[in-house]
Amino acid sequence: MTWTVVISLVIGFILKFLLSPPSAMVGWVLGKFELHPKLESKEVTVTFNGKNLKEEEKVRFTDYFNEADFLKKYYIFPGNEKLFLHPETNVTPFVINVKKGKKEVYFFVYNYDNHVDVVKQSKKKVVSYSLSSDNLQKFTLPTKGLA
Template sequence: MTLPVLILTIILSLLKLLVTCLPTDAVNWIMSKFKIHSEISDANSIITFDGKRLEGEDKIQVINYFNEAKFLKKNHIFPGNEQLFLHPENSGTPIVIDTKRGKNDVRLFVYSYNDHVDVVKQYKKKVVAYSLLSESLQESTIPVIRDLA
């Protein structure tokens, strides 16, 4: 009777050690699965603004600005009510980013304001909205977007 209890105690102790002392890479991988504002890559992204596709340096610049943006807060909206989320001072022309995250297609609508940036993220059949702080995206320093706006 003591042998099964001893083996069970050793197994539970090893399991506890494994769970509480995960390597940094494993923790970062787990955390990235639950991130709302995840980074996008240049290779599998298509960026459009006002129906025009951004290419080359402008595309890379928008991706860098988006990746460097600081997460402010999550906003609660329901699917189909994306327009209720937007502020009235918005011109209504978002930057649309189509990308892949793993096997899933993700569509991001990026709306710039003077004090923050709103993002509506659509993936699978879910809609998530959140706000970012990015002076570069807020000021529309991207030449193509500034010329079109």
């Protein structure tokens, strides 16, 4: 009887430690399912119209992307992925390429006047969502800002 109580207390303490909010384990698990992740400017490549952004522009764009507020997720029905990856719009997207190990993820960022649309592509999975960010919506490049 006492061993049962001791074992259940030990298991309870271990679960409490692993599942407490500041735990690294919880952060790692939540990061795996995060739709709008925080990006490190050192780990990304940002291109616009096929040309890489300069380092300071890339850092500024990444900061604006990280600070943006999530609005809503768009549901993509199977077979309609190409409509989101190549929409019929005159807006040229910023393309963020993130490489972590063998994993490669692309973010296509379409700036509009009242919101920002993001299409996230990893392998064959495509997810689309909308953001709100005044800085990102008004982000422009100087004519000499491309490398």
